[in-house]
Amino acid sequence: GESVGLHLPTLSVQEGDNSIINCAYSNSASDYFIWYKQESGKGPQFIIDIRSNMDKRQGQRVTVLLNKTVKHLSLQIAATQPGDSAVYFCAVLGGGSQGNLIFGKGTKLSVKP
């Protein structure tokens, strides 16, 4: 079955720098990918998504890159702010069903002032 892994469990960046969080998935047939942000004591919050027919999608200060060749997904946060400190999860839709979302373990982003 599908598995999702993150390259680093923790990431520390200086305020104002750019952050890059990486994720790898196993199923080359996966076609929908989502990034979530989870602040302490709260549920995950949708950040941005991308479908497999795209390799890049931009939001406000965030960009998701999808490399289907190596089955790799990344989230880039521009000008990282203290409010960006949280755990970030990538999730992959497996099996073609909207009910089958597979989550990675998460990367904890810490922003140093």
Place this chain on the structure above:
Amino acid sequence: NAGVTQTPKFRILKIGQSMTLQCTQDMNHNYMYWYRQDPGMGLKLIYYSVGAGITDKGEVPNGYNVSRSTTEDFPLRLELAAPSQTSVYFCATSHHEQYFGPGTRLTVT
């Protein structure tokens, strides 16, 4: 518009007790989900529903039951609580992306 609400926020159960975790949404979404999140881990899907009257097992359904009699409500039932069910439980709904509730922190001792 409250979005996704979950009750209770916290609960301590003794082994063998039962309880129902409540989830209600006011977004008129057909899809609803229950996840559990263990410390330092991502979310694992317990059960999901694609509409009223329809439920399906996720990755870790054992020890849980669900029902979906209305579009708004998707309760999760634990019949015989075990220490392995100590976790944080999140309910979610979706139309496209998933919207999560604030979670229920459950401890079984």
